[in-house]
Amino acid sequence: MADQKEKAPKSKMYKNRVALSDDVKQKVVDLMEVPLAASLDMYSQAKFAHWNVKGLNFYQLHLVFDATAKVIFKQIDPIAERITQIGGVANGLVRQSAKYSQIPPYNNEATSGPEHLKSLADSLGAYCKILRETGDAVEEAGDGPSSDFFNQLIVDAEEELYFLESHLEAGDVQ
Numbered sequence: 001m002a003d004q005k006e007k008a009p010k011s012k013m014y015k016n017r018v019a020l021s022d023d024v025k026q027k028v029v030d031l032m033e034v035p036l037a038a039s040l041d042m043y044s045q046a047k048f049a050h051w052n053v054k055g056l057n058f059y060q061l062h063l064v065f066d067a068t069a070k071v072i073f074k075q076i077d078p079i080a081e082r083i084t085q086i087g088g089v090a091n092g093l094v095r096q097s098a099k100y101s102q103i104p105p106y107n108n109e110a111t112s113g114p115e116h117l118k119s120l121a122d123s124l125g126a127y128c129k130i131l132r133e134t135g136d137a138v139e140e141a142g143d144g145p146s147s148d149f150f151n152q153l154i155v156d157a158e159e160e161l162y163f164l165e166s167h168l169e170a171g172d173v174q
């Protein structure tokens with residue numbers, strides 16, 4: 001699924017009073033940089049679809065894609081701040097996201113509704129997978145609360161995935 005990109009370097013860490021070992025904090029922060037990079041990429045992909053879709057169902061899809069963008073946008077800031085709460089640096093520059101995001105690149109040749117739906121659903125599916133994998137990995141690393149945090153994000157992101165996929169099921173959107 002996700003096209004494997006260059007791995008981000010280890011985050012710089014600040015000392016704090018969060019009751020986890022330095023080792024666990026470093027591990028958890030580095031794990032959480034992956035969904036941060038993906039969330040910024042995902043947001044711009046949903047906006048790209050919102051702006052550029054054409055066809056008979058233009059207006060409906062224009063709204064659907066914007067709803068997806070809004071849900072993803074709301075996830076960016078909390079992910080970034082969970083990283084800083086644990087003591088890391090939120091590497092959320094657009095340039096960092098472009099370099100390290102592991103979701104697929106958007107089909108920027110897409111025109112019709114089905115083309116945009118397919119590309120956005122592929123990316124959102126990969127984004128949801130990253131959220132699940134991050135939730136599992138931080139749990140395994142010893143940070144249950146961060147895992148709970150990702151579990152909350154997954155439900156909202158997968159609801160958007162359901163909306164996109166439900167349009168594709170019918171196969172008649174254009």
Ligand SMILES: [Fe+2]
Nearest residue numbers: 050051062066
């Ligand atoms: Fe708009």
